Amino acid sequence: MNNKNLTKVQIGFSPCPNDTFIFDALINKKIDTAEFTFEAVMEDVETLNKWALQKKLPVTKLSYGVLPLVLSQYVVLNNGSALGKGVGPLLINSKHLDKSQIENSIIALPGEHTTAHLLFSIAYPNAAQKVFIPYNEIEKYISDGHGPGVIIHENRFTYQDKGLVKIIDLGDYWEEKTGNPIPLGGIVVDRVLPLRTQQSIDSLIRKSIEYGFSNYPELPYYVKIHAQEMSEDVMRKHIELYVNNYSTDLGSEGKNAIINLIWIFNNIYQRQETSLPVFV
Numbered sequence: 001m002n003n004k005n006l007t008k009v010q011i012g013f014s015p016c017p018n019d020t021f022i023f024d025a026l027i028n029k030k031i032d033t034a035e036f037t038f039e040a041v042m043e044d045v046e047t048l049n050k051w052a053l054q055k056k057l058p059v060t061k062l063s064y065g066v067l068p069l070v071l072s073q074y075v076v077l078n079n080g081s082a083l084g085k086g087v088g089p090l091l092i093n094s095k096h097l098d099k100s101q102i103e104n105s106i107i108a109l110p111g112e113h114t115t116a117h118l119l120f121s122i123a124y125p126n127a128a129q130k131v132f133i134p135y136n137e138i139e140k141y142i143s144d145g146h147g148p149g150v151i152i153h154e155n156r157f158t159y160q161d162k163g164l165v166k167i168i169d170l171g172d173y174w175e176e177k178t179g180n181p182i183p184l185g186g187i188v189v190d191r192v193l194p195l196r197t198q199q200s201i202d203s204l205i206r207k208s209i210e211y212g213f214s215n216y217p218e219l220p221y222y223v224k225i226h227a228q229e230m231s232e233d234v235m236r237k238h239i240e241l242y243v244n245n246y247s248t249d250l251g252s253e254g255k256n257a258i259i260n261l262i263w264i265f266n267n268i269y270q271r272q273e274t275s276l277p278v279f280v
Contacts, residue, residue, distance in 0.1 A: 012060035015226035018242035024222040025211035046111030064183040065115035079206040080187035083246035088171010089116035093148035108149030110135035119170040180257035
């Protein structure tokens, strides 16, 4: 195909192993991407959340905690999401704290617009003292004695090695209260793009994931180069936890979980429901 006929699409995602695993084949043309060529824009998820609020990218990963605020601009793709059971953020500390102590502590959170923040607010609605810092600095923040915090991503595999203790799994709390898998993050596409384009990108993401698993447990170079501080064992744990059956098909269960999260968000923040479709 003549390169002049290619449609260039920027996709925002994080350098975490689950995201680089999902997008490796797509970005690096290990699959036929038809009339599209994709450019990766890598940032931490909270930066991507803020960019989604500004509609900076046509396709982007975001936290489901920010989705209700951007539904007028984006629609959720069926592929590429991180949902599941036993995958939620963890509230941890150097020692155990009871509920009243937590509500009176300053809690470190990995971003105002993250799903972790929303889940913490659901579990501890009276906890008003919060500090937002990069997710990969929270473990050290707690180890240095500043107080409790909510960890996500690979830190759930390493916190015990630092002598830290789990207070609550916020994903388990969500599951007990709702019966839904926890929607952590997903891929959204600009609503103004033609439906055929949205559907084509959605299908290509699925093919990219399927390509990755066709060679698994071998780790692509693309995953390893962006996660050099992790052992390959932790990289695989990361992928196996966050890239699952919901990543290639939200299905009715996954979609219901996302709709429920939107409803809870709007209820907490007294926002009006949107009539726009949520999914492609």
